[in-house]
Amino acid sequence: MKPKLLFATGNAGKLRELRALVGDAVEVVSLKDLPPVPEPVEDGATFEENAVKKAREYSEATGLPALADDSGLCVDALDGRPGVHSARYAPGSDKDRYEKLLADLADVPEERRTASFRCALALVTGRGDEARVEVGRCEGLILRAPKGTNGFGYDPVFQVEGEGGRSMAELAPEEKSRVSHRARAFLLMRRHLLAL
Ligand code: IMP
Numbered sequence: 730m731k732p733k734l735l736f737a738t739g740n741a742g743k744l745r746e747l748r749a750l751v752g753d754a755v756e757v758v759s760l761k762d763l764p765p766v767p768e769p770v771e772d773g774a775t776f777e778e779n780a781v782k783k784a785r786e787y788s789e790a791t792g793l794p795a796l797a798d799d800s801g802l803c804v805d806a807l808d809g810r811p812g813v814h815s816a817r818y819a820p821g822s823d824k825d826r827y828e829k830l831l832a833d834l835a836d837v838p839e840e841r842r843t844a845s846f847r848c849a850l851a852l853v854t855g856r857g858d859e860a861r862v863e864v865g866r867c868e869g870l871i872l873r874a875p876k877g878t879n880g881f882g883y884d885p886v887f888q889v890e891g892e893g894g895r896s897m898a899e900l901a902p903e904e905k906s907r908v909s910h911r912a913r914a915f916l917l918m919r920r921h922l923l924a925l
Contacts, residue, residue, distance in 0.1 A: 731753075731754070731755060731756045732754075732755050732756070732794070732925040733755070733756045733758060733793055733794070734751075734755050734756070734757050734758070734793065734794050734795070734796060734922065734925060735758055735759070735760075735763070735787055735788070735791055735793040735794065735795045735796070736757050736758070736759050736795075736796045736797075737759075737760060737783050737784065737787040737795055737796065737797040737798075738759055738760065738797075738798065739759065739760050739761060743798070743911065744757065744759050746906060746911070746912070746915060747796070747915060750915050750916070750919055750922075751919070751922050751923065754922075754923050755922055755923070755925055758793075760787075763791060766787065766790040766791060767786075767790065769782055769783045769786040769787070771783070771799065771813070773799075773813065774813065775813065775849070776799040776800060776801065776812075776813060776847055776848070776849035776864070777799075777849040777851070777862050777864065779799035779813060779849070780797050780798055780799040780849040780850060780851035780862065781797075781851040781853070781860045781862060783795075783797035783799070783851070784796060784797040784851040784852060784853040784860060785851075785853045785860065787853075788853040788854070788855065788856075789856060794852065794853065794854040794855065794925060795852070795853050796850060796851070796852050796918070796922070797850070797851055798848055798849065798850045798851075798911065798914070799813070799848070799849050800815075800846065800847060800848035800849070800910060800911060801813055801814070801815030801816070801846070801847065802815050802830075802844060802845075802846055802847075802882075802883045802887070803844060803845050803846075803847055804830070804834070804842075804843075804844040804871060805841070805843045805844060806834060806837045806841045806842065806843075807833060807834075811826075811830070815882070815883070816882075818830065823881060823882050823883070824875075826882075826883070827875060827882075827883050827885060827886045830871065830883065830886060831871070831873065831874070831875075831886060834871055839870075842870045842871045842872075843868070843869075843870055844868075844869055844870065844871050844887065845866045845867060845868050845869065845910070846866070846867045846869075846883075846887065846897075846909065846910040847864060847865070847866050847867075847910050848864065848865045848866075848909075848910040848911040848913070848914040849862060849863070849864045849914065850862070850863050850864075850865075850914040850915065850917075850918045852918060852921050852922070854925065861918070861921045863914050863917035863918045863921075864914060864917075865909075865910040865911060865912065865913025865914030865915070865916070865917060866910050866913065867889065867890075867897075867908055867909050867910040867913065868889075868890040869887050869888050869889045869890050869897070870887075870888045870890075871886055871887065871888075872885075872886050872887070872888050872896060874886075875896070875898070876896050876898065876899060877895070877896045877897070877898025877899035877900075878898060879897075879898045879899065879900060879901065879902060879905070880897050880898045880900070880902075880905060883897075884896065884897035884898035884905075885897075885898040889908060891908075892904075892908070897909075
C-alpha cells in the first residue's frame with residue numbers, strides 16, 4: 730500500500746508542487762482533507778524551528794507522517810529581517826509590507842541590498858522520531874521599486890540572481906518553481922519522502 734503523508738498546508742499551489750515532486754509514490758493529503766486539528770503557534774526563532782514544530786504537532790494530532798514548511802525573506806542590510814516575521818512585517822496587505830521594506834532600505838546603496846528567500850521543510854514520520862529538515866535558498870537583491878505581477882508577498886521587489894535582472898514577480902510560474910527557495914527545499918526533501 731502507498732504510504733500516506735500529511736502536507737500541513739492550506740495552500741493549493743504548494744500542494745500541487747509537492748504532488749508533482751513525489752508522483753505516484755506517496756499519497757499526499759492536506760489539512761483540508763482531514764477533520765480540523767489545532768493550529769500550532771509559529772513562535773520559533775528560525776524557519777527550521779517553526780517547520781519542525783508544525784510537522785511534529787500535526788503528526789501527533791493526526792497519527793500520520795507530516796511535512797511542514799516555513800519561509801520568508803532575509804535582508805542582509807537588516808540583519809536578516811523580516812525573516813520569520815515576513816508575513817507580519819507590517820499590518821495590511823503584501824503591498825504594505827514590501828513598501829515598508831523599500832522605505833527601510835531607502836538609504837541603502839545597490840551593493841548592500843542583497844537578500845535571500847529561504848524555505849525550511851521538516852518531515853516527522855512518527856512519535857519520538859527525529860525530524861528531517863532541509864533548507865532551500867534563492868539569492869537576489871531588493872529593488873528600489875516593485876515590478877511584475879506574478880507571485881505573491883515580496884516577489885515584486887526581489888530581483889532574482891541569474892535571471893537577467895528580472896524580479897521574482899516577472900518570472901512565469903514554471904520559472905519560479907524551478908528556482909525558488911521552496912522548489913530547492915522540496916528537491917532536497919524528495920529522497921526522504923520516497924523512503925517513507
Ligand atoms: P509562509 O511560510 O508560506 O507562510 O510565508 C511566510 C511569508 O514569507 C509570506 O507571507 C511572504 O511574506 C513571505 N514569502 C515566503 N515565500 C515567498 C515567496 O515565494 N515570494 C514572496 N514572499 C514569500
